[in-house]
Amino acid sequence: MGKKTDLRVIRTKKLIKEALLKLIQEKGFENMTIQDIADEALINRATFYLHYQDKYDLLEQVSNTYLQELMDEINPDYHIQNGRMDLDRFQITLKRVFDNIKKNRDFYQVMFGPNGVQEFTAKIEKHIYHKFQQKFHEIVENVESLEVPSDFLLNFISSAYIGVTKWWVKENMHYSTDYMATHLAEVISKGPMYSIWKNVRDNQRPGSSK
Numbered sequence: 001m002g003k004k005t006d007l008r009v010i011r012t013k014k015l016i017k018e019a020l021l022k023l024i025q026e027k028g029f030e031n032m033t034i035q036d037i038a039d040e041a042l043i044n045r046a047t048f049y050l051h052y053q054d055k056y057d058l059l060e061q062v063s064n065t066y067l068q069e070l071m072d073e074i075n076p077d078y079h080i081q082n083g084r085m086d087l088d089r090f091q092i093t094l095k096r097v098f099d100n101i102k103k104n105r106d107f108y109q110v111m112f113g114p115n116g117v118q119e120f121t122a123k124i125e126k127h128i129y130h131k132f133q134q135k136f137h138e139i140v141e142n143v144e145s146l147e148v149p150s151d152f153l154l155n156f157i158s159s160a161y162i163g164v165t166k167w168w169v170k171e172n173m174h175y176s177t178d179y180m181a182t183h184l185a186e187v188i189s190k191g192p193m194y195s196i197w198k199n200v201r202d203n204q205r206p207g208s209s210k
Helices: 002-027 034-041 045-051 055-073 087-103 105-111 118-139 150-170 177-190 192-203
Strands: none
Touching (some): 002 105, 034 045, 055 118, 087 105, 105 150
16 A cells, blocks of 8 residues: 555656746746646645645755755866876766756756756855865865965866856757767867867868868
8 A cells, every 4th residue: 555655656656847947947946836836747636735835845856866966966176197187077967967967958947047046056066166175185286386266266167067058958969978078178178268278279280171
């Protein structure tokens, strides 16, 4: 009997989550009501309240599940070898992140879409910031001695991370996860101007088609 009950709960929560995402996409989180969610999930309000306090509790529980799964994949590897960062190891981490987002594309396309929840984006960026901050302090003995403040660098990295990810999702994940990992690792480690100059330099070499 317990197993049947558990399966019923799992099924109900799945229907409620699907209703939540559909309604966010259609009308935005703030404009939906508990009755909207119940109607979309084909349940009554009492059933909804068996599992969630209100729509904010529902959003938090659903988004935290995806967020925790994503954060488990983020282990910024700044392995330094001969004074240089090992890009291959960093790319492996980034690929795991993009693979996770692609696996959960329905969720992220809604959350990063036109009616998405801005607070969720801010929460991801905050978590990414702290992930990189932790690793940053492991490799830099005295962050106060840096010419550019660590907060400046960490905000640049986390903003670039989430900004590029949102763009990729909105572009329907047109580029492969390998492509995204390779180029984001290069841009974060060497800067966007390096990538621009590298392209200009390559096109100006003798024998270039341009």
